[in-house]
Amino acid sequence: xxxxxxxxxxxxxxxxxxxxxxxxxxxxxxxxxxxxxxxxxxxxxxxxxxxxxxxxxxxxxxxxxxxxxxxxxxxxxxxxxxxxxxxxxxxxxxxxxxxxxxxxxxxxxxxxxxxxxxxxxxxxxxxxxxxxxxxxxxxxxxxxxxxx
Amino acid sequence: xxxxxxxxxxxxxxxxxxxxxxxxxxxxxxxxxxxxxxxxxxxxxxxxxxxxxxxxxxxxxxxxxxxxxxxxxxxxxxxxxxxxxxxxxxxxxxxxxxxxxxxxxxxxxxxxxxxxxxxxxxxxxxxxxxxxxxxxxxxxxxxxxxxx
DNA sequence: TTTCGTGCAAAACCTTTGCAAAGTG
DNA sequence: CACTTTGCAAAGGTTTTGCACGAAA
Numbered sequence: 001x002x003x004x005x006x007x008x009x010x011x012x013x014x015x016x017x018x019x020x021x022x023x024x025x026x027x028x029x030x031x032x033x034x035x036x037x038x039x040x041x042x043x044x045x046x047x048x049x050x051x052x053x054x055x056x057x058x059x060x061x062x063x064x065x066x067x068x069x070x071x072x073x074x075x076x077x078x079x080x081x082x083x084x085x086x087x088x089x090x091x092x093x094x095x096x097x098x099x100x101x102x103x104x105x106x107x108x109x110x111x112x113x114x115x116x117x118x119x120x121x122x123x124x125x126x127x128x129x130x131x132x133x134x135x136x137x138x139x140x141x142x143x144x145x146x147x148x
Numbered sequence: 149x150x151x152x153x154x155x156x157x158x159x160x161x162x163x164x165x166x167x168x169x170x171x172x173x174x175x176x177x178x179x180x181x182x183x184x185x186x187x188x189x190x191x192x193x194x195x196x197x198x199x200x201x202x203x204x205x206x207x208x209x210x211x212x213x214x215x216x217x218x219x220x221x222x223x224x225x226x227x228x229x230x231x232x233x234x235x236x237x238x239x240x241x242x243x244x245x246x247x248x249x250x251x252x253x254x255x256x257x258x259x260x261x262x263x264x265x266x267x268x269x270x271x272x273x274x275x276x277x278x279x280x281x282x283x284x285x286x287x288x289x290x291x292x293x294x295x296x
Numbered sequence: 297t298t299t300c301g302t303g304c305a306a307a308a309c310c311t312t313t314g315c316a317a318a319g320t321g
Numbered sequence: 322c323a324c325t326t327t328g329c330a331a332a333g334g335t336t337t338t339g340c341a342c343g344a345a346a
Contacts, residue, residue, distance in 0.1 A: 027320050027325060048310085061328050066311065068326095082230030086336075087310075102273055111276055118266060121287065125250055128259055129292035137285040139269065144277035175300060175345055196336085209303050214336065216301090234311075235335070 013040035013094060017077055024075040031060050035068050036077075036092075044110050045081040045089035045101070081138060083108070100137040106146035113139070161188035161242060165225055172223040179208050183216050184225075184240075192258055193229040193237035193249070229286060231256065248285040254294035261287070 017036045018028055026032070034055040039046070046054070052065045069090050072078040079093045083103060098115040115136065125133045165184045166176055174180070182203040187194070194202065200213045217238050220226040227241045231251060246263035263284065273281045 025325095029320070029326065031327075063312085063329080064327055070312095080232060082232065084228055084230065086236065088234065102276060102278055104278070105280070111278075113272055113276075118268060120266060120268075124261055125287055125289055128250060128261075129295075130250055130252070130259075130287075130289035131295050132253070133287065133289035137283070137287075139273055139278075139281065139283045139285075141273055141278035141281035147277075147279050173300095177301065177345075179302075211304080211337085212302055218337095 013092065017092070020075060020077055024071075026071055026075070031055075031064055032068055034060075035065065035072075039072075039078060039090070039092040043112075045083070045091040047087045047089050049087075051090070079134075079136060081136075083138065084140070098134070098136060100139060102139045102141065104143035104146055105140050106142055109143055109145075111143075161240065165240070168223060168225055172219075174219055174223070179203075179212055180216055182208075183213065183220070187220075187226060187238070187240040191260075193231070193239040195235050195237050197235075199238070227282075227284060229284075231286065232288070246282070246284060248283075248287060250287045250289065252291035252294055253288050254290055257291055257293075259291075 014033075014036055017040060018033070021028055021032065021036075035051060038051060038054045042054070048062065048065050048069060051069070052060075052062050069078060073080055073090065077093060078090045081089045081091060081101065083089060100113040100115060100118075102111040102113055103109070122133050162181075162184055165188060166181070169176055169180065169184075183199060186199060186202045190202070196210065196213050196217060199217070200208075200210050217226060221228055221238070225241055226238045229237045229239060229249065231237060248261040248263060250259040250261055251257070266283075269283050270281050273283070
């Protein structure tokens with residue numbers, strides 16, 4: 001029972017997310033549920049295409065995914081990430097687990113780095129008068145496998 | 149004469165850049181010179197459009213700028229940055245002055261944060277087996293003016 | 297001279313928008 | 322029922338590609 005101070009439990013996240021949806025005055029539709037289910041279950045940032053493919057069962061339109069994600073981003077449920085290839089990617093924003101991405105330039109593999117490791121960054125930003133900082137970084141490098 | 153340990157002197161940068169160009173087997177053309185001149189003189193990341201506009205005197209094609217930047221990025225002379233609006237921006241990569249960007253979500257103002265402030269990041273990345281790390285972050289927040 | 301760079305036009309690509317039909321609370 | 326959400330088709334904007342001409346080493 002050594003539960004860490006705050007774990008991300010998928011089903012719990014889905015509940016929270018749906019609650020946030022309602023709170024923001026958005027309706028809970030099947031498609032939105034599917035998108036959130038996918039995002040809360042799987043890790044790592046996904047492109048719109050990938051999210052779309054991920055909920056293929058209940059077929060729906062790409063445009064709809066764009067619009068849903070746009071809403072989710074606006075209310076802070078997902079965060080946008082740029083991996084440098086011109087395609088926007090989105091990730092469920094688990095407030096309990098803020099983290100950075102360590103991305104391999106070669107194979108695009110992504111590793112997670114806990115955000116608590118660098119509290120200094122937020123302090124520096126604050127000292128420059130910035131507020132509402134939510135630093136989640138994309139750190140590029142070459143991973144062990146690809147370097148070999 | 150209180151010169152900091154390593155300053156970025158525009159003209160010096162241009163020389164270095166042109167040298168790197170040749171070293172990479174690329175030819176030194178007027179257009180490439182203009183692009184590099186612009187990038188080494190001015191600060192902050194620029195979109196392709198902005199670079200194009202910046203060298204209007206010697207009119208040239210947008211496509212050419214795309215291709216030049218693509219080359220410069222490949223040989224490491226410029227680095228790409230995503231500010232979250234779907235437009236790629238580029239910046240001269242001054243090895244002497246690695247830095248992060250602190251970006252205001254509202255007015256898009258950019259402040260520079262010296263990279264040396266966070267040596268820990270590189271260490272963590274290395275501990276995960278990553279090499280060739282060059283962490284330059286985009287940190288989003290809301291600046292003093294916009295918060296008021 | 298041979299190879300590389302550029303301009304132009306067209307295509308590819310991701311994302312957004314408008315409108316009518318269907319669904320939600 | 323009023324209002325939001327969705328699908329479809331089309332447009333918008335950025336970036337890439339092909340080819341012929343021009344310029345650099």
